[in-house]
Every structure is written in structure tokens, then in C-alpha cells.
Amino acid sequence: MEYNVKTFKEMLIEENSRHNLVSRKSLPVELEKHIEDSRSLLNFMDLKGSRVVDIGSGAGFPGLVLAIYCPEGEFLLLESDLKKTEFLQAVINRCGLKNCQVLRKRIEEVGRSELRNSFDFCSCRALAMMNIVLEYGLPLLRLGGKLLLWKGKNYSREIEQAANALDILGGKVVDIFTYSLMAERDRAIVVVEKERDTPAKYPRRVGIPAKRPL
Numbered sequence: 570m571e572y573n574v575k576t577f578k579e580m581l582i583e584e585n586s587r588h589n590l591v592s593r594k595s596l597p598v599e600l601e602k603h604i605e606d607s608r609s610l611l612n613f614m615d616l617k618g619s620r621v622v623d624i625g626s627g628a629g630f631p632g633l634v635l636a637i638y639c640p641e642g643e644f645l646l647l648e649s650d651l652k653k654t655e656f657l658q659a660v661i662n663r664c665g666l667k668n669c670q671v672l673r674k675r676i677e678e679v680g681r682s683e684l685r686n687s688f689d690f691c692s693c694r695a696l697a698m699m700n701i702v703l704e705y706g707l708p709l710l711r712l713g714g715k716l717l718l719w720k721g722k723n724y725s726r727e728i729e730q731a732a733n734a735l736d737i738l739g740g741k742v743v744d745i746f747t748y749s750l751m752a753e754r755d756r757a758i759v760v761v762e763k764e765r766d767t768p769a770k771y772p773r774r775v776g777i778p779a780k781r782p783l
């Protein structure tokens with residue numbers, strides 16, 4: 570595992586000098602924080618034997634890191650950007666990860682495909698406000714599946730603002746894991762369970778969830 574993480578870090582630093590996959594000023598010190606942040610979930614939750622979709626994976630946080638540290642889980646990294654998906658695939662190939670696949674598609678399209686209602690977990694970090702991410706993630710989950718949202722310390726405000734979206738889409742906040750990364754209790758993973766079926770009209774077509782959040 571540690572060897573694969575080392576390979577991932579080296580490849581990311583190298584690729585970032587050509588294409589800006591993550592903020593350049595933050596590397597390489599911040600890279601350790603992104604990895605630790607991604608991995609933190611495993612202190613609270615076991616993903617063994619689960620199907621996990623990571624939405625808006627970017628350079629691999631948290632999905633690729635979780636796939637490295639949890640070989641017994643099955644991961645799909647969903648990302649629309651070509652350069653980023655090429656990078657993710659290159660890391661998977663170099664590390665020989667058998668439990669991780671990449672899909673270059675818009676999340677809204679996948680939510681209306683045969684992959685709808687099929688995942689146990691959906692992970693998401695730094696993609697959008699919670700009310701938008703709920704519309705992306707809940708349709709992908711099976712009933713009882715859980716959306717895992719990496720948030721900063723202002724998560725309570727986002728939860729309040731997402732009340733309408735939770736109600737419409739059939740989700741309920743069931744847990745909040747807080748932990749410290751740079752400052753005390755500065756990070757949180759908000760867990761939203763899919764309690765009811767998400768109405769078929771969601772997600773709306775590409776671009777609409779972000780443009781007109783519920």
C-alpha cells in the first residue's frame with residue numbers, strides 16, 4: 570500500500586509540472602494532507618466488500634487513495650476531465666490496482682444510466698455545495714446506501730441549506746465524523762443515508778443541478 574501511495578505521489582508531482590491537476594503552490598507538502606484527509610474515512614468506516622463510486626475524483630482524492638488502502642472494496646472513479654482521467658488510469662495501471670476503474674462521464678449522465686441505484690457508497694470531496702452533491706450522488710446509491718461528503722468546519726450551515734434537497738431526494742444525515750488535519754476539528758465527513766427512492770426526474774440534465782440547486 571505504502572509503495573503504491575509513493576508511486577501515486579511521484580506520478581502526481583511529475584504530471585502536475587505539465588498539467589495543473591492540483592494547485593501547484595500546494596505541492597508536495599499539501600499532498601500529504603490530501604492523502605491523509607482521504608484516508609481518514611477508514612478510521613470511521615469499513616468499506617470492505619462494498620461498491621464505491623467517487624464523484625468528481627480530480628487527481629484521485631479521495632477515491633484513488635481509498636482504493637489503494639482498501640483493496641477489498643471495489644471503486645469507480647467518475648470524472649469528466651480527460652487529462653485527469655488519463656492520469657488516474659495511468660496510476661491504476663502502474664500500481665496494478667485490480668479494484669479500481671475510471672469512467673470519463675458527467676455525473677448527471679451516469680445517474681440516469683444502468684449504474685443508477687447500484688452503489689453501496691458514494692464519496693465526494695471538494696466538488697460542490699451539499700445541496701448540489703446530493704442530486705449527483707443519491708441517485709447512484711442503492712436504498713440504504715451512504716453518501717460520504719468531505720467538508721470543512723462549516724458543515725452545519727451546508728446541512729441546513731440542504732434541507733430541501735434532502736427531503737426531495739430521499740436522504741437523511743445519519744452521522745458526522747469530525748477530525749483534525751491542519752487545525753483542531755477542522756474537517757468533517759458528513760454521512761447521508763438514502764432512505765427513500767430518489768424520484769426519477771433527478772438528477773436533472775447536465776449542468777442544471779449546479780446552475781439551479783434544489
Ligand SMILES: C[S@@+](CC[C@H](N)C(=O)[O-])C[C@H]1O[C@@H](n2cnc3c(N)ncnc32)[C@H](O)[C@@H]1O
Binds near residue numbers: 626627648
Ligand atoms: C475541485 S475538483 C476536486 C477534485 C477532488 N475530489 C479533490 O478533492 O481534490 C472537482 C472535480 O470534479 C470534476 N467535475 C465537476 N463537475 C463534474 C460533473 N458534473 N461530472 C463529472 N466530473 C465533474 C471536475 O472536472 C474536477 O476534476
